[in-house]
Amino acid sequence: MTLFKYANEIIEANDRSKLDTLGTIVRDLTNYSDFDKHGNIYETMVNSGQIKLLHNHEIVNGIRELEEIYNYVNRMENIHYDAMMNHVVLATGLVLNYSTKVIKKPDKVFNYEFQNLIVILLQIMEEKDRTYNKALNEIERVTKLIDDELLDR
Template identity: 40%
Template sequence: MINFFRKTRKQLFSENRFTKYLFYAIGEIILVVIGILIALQINNWNNRRVEKEEEKKSYRNIKRQIEDDRKELTDVKAFNNYFSDTYKHANEIIRAKDYTKSDSLALIAMGLSQYSDFNSSGNIYETLVNSGNLELLKNDEITSLIQQLETTYIFANKLETVHWEIIINELSPTLKGVINFDAFKAVKPEKLFEVEMQNFIVESIYLTSAKDSVYSRAIREIDTIVSLIDTELGTAN
């Protein structure tokens, strides 16, 4: 093809057909420009295709992580609610001054050191920013919701920290010398009905209720993000 163009140019020039040669040269330039534009278009298309695949890969990774988080949250939520119901039952015993249930109250008190503790699969938004993959995600709503979800995670963890702190600072001193942990019995049952114990239980009820609300919010946020990602991946039902 190149030899053909060279021969044509040489023939036109040697025959002193300058006008035709000029038109031919312009046409050749146009063809070269068109060829370059096509090559650039193909290259741009290929780059967009690669970026789209990387975007989908990121979405799939995010979906996998937050679905793992949803499973963890569901388990933690159930654990938290179990203890919340237990605290409410303990408070009813104290309110009723039912000393016949002192041993039951002692068993509940021994379990008060247990609390729900959510651990996420990782800092998704921060990881996206640090890796530079955030720019690959074209759906701003998804990135905004991921950031919001991590804020919800932080709030849940703060509530869990508060719960742990009141266990250490309030429960341990309250139960000291009150329960025989080896025999699973209260040695000073009357202490379990005092205001200090009831206050701790009431605090725990409020905390578990707040934690349940935050866990539920996180699960709803995850469901929304997963739905949006499925739409981006073309896998929405």
């Protein structure tokens, strides 16, 4: 994300002396993470009857909350992928030689439309980052609850 913010600053400043740096960053706009969770931990535990083994409702609620976060992460990944495939690949392919990372059409990069593309990607990535961190925090919280529960037994 830091590099994409830097690319936005370069475009905002219309700093064409950093065209080589911008070429490398623009090529990396097509990178994305892929989190694809298919299972449903909570539902599986309910259907199998294992949920009855958990007497601590905070743990049960934490697992349910984690499922909701995972579903949101999946949606954000799909949004990022769609934005990349439907907009980024098209826009970058018109201005950049991917092999050499050389921007061939600087005027098309140093304009508000291309800058908007970077800003939108940044917004998506920042939301993904917040959501991933929320998931990590919830995992740590539930893990601690489970550890505490095991110590009390």
